[in-house]
Amino acid sequence: MRLLQAASADKYATFPLLRRLLVDEALGHWPRYAIAGALMVVVAGATALSAYLLGTMINAAYVEKNYREIVALGLLAMAIFAAKASATYGSAVILSWVGNRIVADNQRRMFDKLLQEDIGFFADRHSSEFISRLTTGANAVSAVINLVITAVGRDLMSLIGLTFVMVTQDPVMSAGGLIIAPPALLVLRKMIRRVRGIARTQFTGGTQIVETMLEALQGLRMVKAFGLEDEMRRRLATSVRSVEHEANKMARVANRAAPMVEVLAGFTVALAIIYGGYRVIYTGATPGEFFSFLAAFLLAYEPAKRLARLNLDLNNSLVGVRILYEVIDSPAGEPADDDKPPLLLTTARLQFDDVCFSYHAGTPVLRGVSFTAERGEVIALVGASGGGKSTAFNLILRFYDVDSGRILIDGQNIADVSRRSLRHEIAFVGQIVHMFRGTIRDNIALGRIGASESEIVAAATAAHAHDFILGLPLGYDTPVGEHGLQLSGGQRQRIAIARALIKNAPIILLDEATASLDSESERMVQEAIGELCKGRTTLVIAHRLSTIMHADCILVVEDGQIVESGRHEELLRRGGRYASFYRLQLKERSSEREAPAIAFSG
């Protein structure tokens, strides 16, 4: 997986990242964090107090033998634990609430960002990479913030409280407890580097798993038809194995410190018991002091361990944060340009003026294309596959910008107007029909948000889709599912035409809109399109020459250039490229009676 390159690596180092998280993401929620913090202080205080009280209780029982005091202390202990329980609950709920809000915010931000990327950005990427980034990254942000806040609010406070108890009970022993710290820190430092690397590999592997799954499911027909199940299984197995391997490695590395710290802690506890016993028996210290110290020491162990691991856990989660921020920070390929003047339409005259374009430098796809389409005209683009017809549409829609030359609409260079206003005036039916999640009605209505029921039915009727829609069990309420698989190719196409019709835009781009229709529906759709084109500017790319015979002008595009142009009869008379293509198709058609859409290939 290719990673988006960060402007500077420093920006993603631990501390700048943490500062950004705390300032940009957490600070806005400070009132809630303040409450959570206060509750954590209650938790820490209750923990320290319970250790302290244990000593008092033991003295009351064994030294003073005061039963009443013991009962009172027992009740107090109950109250302390109740307070601790409620405070723990409250702080956990608040932290989750804010955490969920931060996750949601980041998912929105990332999605916004992705919508601002240009089409080219996704050309060589798999969408699953972003699905992984979206989930992993957004969760990591809230995980890190909660980690820091819990560490400071609960663990550090508890540790301070408990240390206080230890020092008041036995300063000498408290100093002894510190001997664990230096070796533990040393080991942790070493581990952090490795954990970072492993976490990144884990993410990459996870992405590959999602990628393979999505790919297999999206292409399930191909997988089954070509018997690719084993190959897909093999691909998945490879990624799954590597993630499993990394996860195991992570488990080994991340937990390596635990046994050592545990042994040291046991050693310290043993020392404390021996020394504490000595003090009680020989120097007259109370057993309460001893137990109080021991309880504080044991209670301090967990928060201390968590704090020691904090850097490690942070670095692990920060990998996810980096993954998210890389996307959010990468410059938008198609930033909002609503500050540009809107396109002002008068006649919807579309003009290509010596347009040159290449997707990759060095391989020109359009080379000096010029033509004009007036209102009410149908301009047809025909030509061999790969000639650059769909590319011309990509440029009109400004999915890409021209390298040189201009595309003008009513005299305005489309590069100088806002994309939103430009696209608002264009209805587009693409070569690949895309269906969105939802019903057939929803899919048509997406052409113009807020379209009424009668408009939807009218558009479907005009696109000759109404009858087949009513024939479906649920009619307009039929869910189309991912990719509209339960519809035939021709049915999908007619839905797409209905979607374009309802938009009611003055400029129409049809990319092989009738490619997968039989002759009968083709004729009907042709009529619908004829209706649609009235008074508008229409560009249509067609592989079937029969569908464009009545076009006002036919442009034969070959290898990025217009090699012939004119009306059907004109071009036939001329006896050039178009004429030979036409004769070829005519022959194929008559020999097959009902030919499937014949590819126009020279």
Ligand SMILES: Nc1ncnc2c1ncn2[C@@H]1O[C@H](COP(=O)(O)OP(=O)(O)OP(=O)(O)O)[C@@H](O)[C@H]1O
């Ligand atoms: N996103 C892209 N990135 C890089 N190259 C591309 C991209 N899209 C198309 N091309 C290349 O540009 C050339 C023209 O493609 P285009 O899709 O415009 O052809 P077309 O005339 O529409 O062909 P067809 O009739 O098969 O639809 C092809 O050589 C193709 O490989």
Ligand SMILES: [Mg+2]
């Ligand atoms: Mg094409």
